[in-house]
Amino acid sequence: TPALEFVQRESRLVILGGPGAGKSTLLKKVGVEAWKQSKLDKKGKQLLPVFIDLKRFSRQQEININLKEEIIKEVRICGIKTNTEKIILTFLDKGRLLILLDWLDELLQEKRIEAIDAIQNFSDEYYENSFLVSCRLAAYQSKRLGNFQDVEIAVFKESQIRETILRWFSEQDENIGNDCFQKINLPKNSSVKKLADTPLLLTLICIFYQQTGRFPINRSILYEKAIETLLEGWNASKGFLDRYESLLDNRQTEVLLETIAYDAFEEGNLFMYQRLMSRRVEETLHDMDIDLNI
Numbered sequence: 497t498p499a500l501e502f503v504q505r506e507s508r509l510v511i512l513g514g515p516g517a518g519k520s521t522l523l524k525k526v527g528v529e530a531w532k533q534s535k536l537d538k539k540g541k542q543l544l545p546v547f548i549d550l551k552r553f554s555r556q557q558e559i560n561i562n563l564k565e566e567i568i569k570e571v572r573i574c575g576i577k578t579n580t581e582k583i584i585l586t587f588l589d590k591g592r593l594l595i596l597l598d599w600l601d602e603l604l605q606e607k608r609i610e611a612i613d614a615i616q617n618f619s620d621e622y623y624e625n626s627f628l629v630s631c632r633l634a635a636y637q638s639k640r641l642g643n644f645q646d647v648e649i650a651v652f653k654e655s656q657i658r659e660t661i662l663r664w665f666s667e668q669d670e671n672i673g674n675d676c677f678q679k680i681n682l683p684k685n686s687s688v689k690k691l692a693d694t695p696l697l698l699t700l701i702c703i704f705y706q707q708t709g710r711f712p713i714n715r716s717i718l719y720e721k722a723i724e725t726l727l728e729g730w731n732a733s734k735g736f737l738d739r740y741e742s743l744l745d746n747r748q749t750e751v752l753l754e755t756i757a758y759d760a761f762e763e764g765n766l767f768m769y770q771r772l773m774s775r776r777v778e779e780t781l782h783d784m785d786i787d788l789n790i
Contacts, residue, residue, distance in 0.1 A: 500529055506645055507626040508619065513649035516696020519630035523596045527629060543594040544587055546570050550611060551602035561614040591624025604764060609639050631649035651693035651749055653733050664702040673674045676705050685711050700742060723750060745785055755780050
């Protein structure tokens with residue numbers, strides 16, 4: 497079923513899918529369409545979309561999600577700074593909000609359960625509003641939202657794979673896109689074709705093909721090339737690790753980041769303050785015998 501058509505009919509949904517399936521993109525698309533169309537509600541009400549990123553609560557030692565406060569905060573950030581609380585309470589009472597809650601799976605299990613309880617209580621209190629929650633399928637097992645319908649994002653069909661590839665290469669050369677699609681359908685590339693049914697992996701395949709003119713032989717090589725490409729492009733555009741640019745090659749940068757990421761994951765830290773990150777970078781560089789005084 498086309499996602500936007502389905503959302504028009506349902507007011508409480510949990511959007512499920514694997515990594516890279518397009519959950520966050522779908523929530524943002526729904527919000528944009530609600531704003532553009534003015535009517536994305538089965539009762540024909542004009543809805544105000546409010547997008548809340550739940551993963552930021554991972555930074556808190558004790559989670560206490562007050563959704564009303566978070567909605568008011570988001571609306572203020574978007575420019576409605578006068579009588580914000582009064583406006584939002586009126587919208588809530590009239591069922592005029594489309595509340596988009598993303599990244600539930602990024603919370604650790606205990607915090608995720610607390611977040612589900614907070615969402616449940618809030619959606620029960622303001623039941624006339626519309627709620628969409630995104631979560632990875634694997635993380636949504638132990639506790640679920642009552643009175644919400646669970647739906648899963650379908651994998652790409654053949655036509656969608658072709659359309660995505662052609663769009664990716666449209667600014668470069670349409671012939672390259674056609675060539676890429678034809679080759680990915682060859683029997684020898686069947687293992688690559690299996691990876692192409694989710695938006696993220698198909699994007700990585702396009703990046704790989706754009707850089708090399710061929711396909712990866714397995715998933716690990718695909719990830720390796722994607723990381724290499726992203727490190728080069730992201731570092732150049734964001735100025736990441738500028739202080740150490742002359743000290744590190746791409747492989748050393750990768751080792752640095754994967755070491756910090758592994759330690760953070762083991763400690764249960766999904767996010768890190770900049771000051772702590774800077775300290776971890778310098779400690780890891782010291783362990784790598786990189787002289788910071790050069």
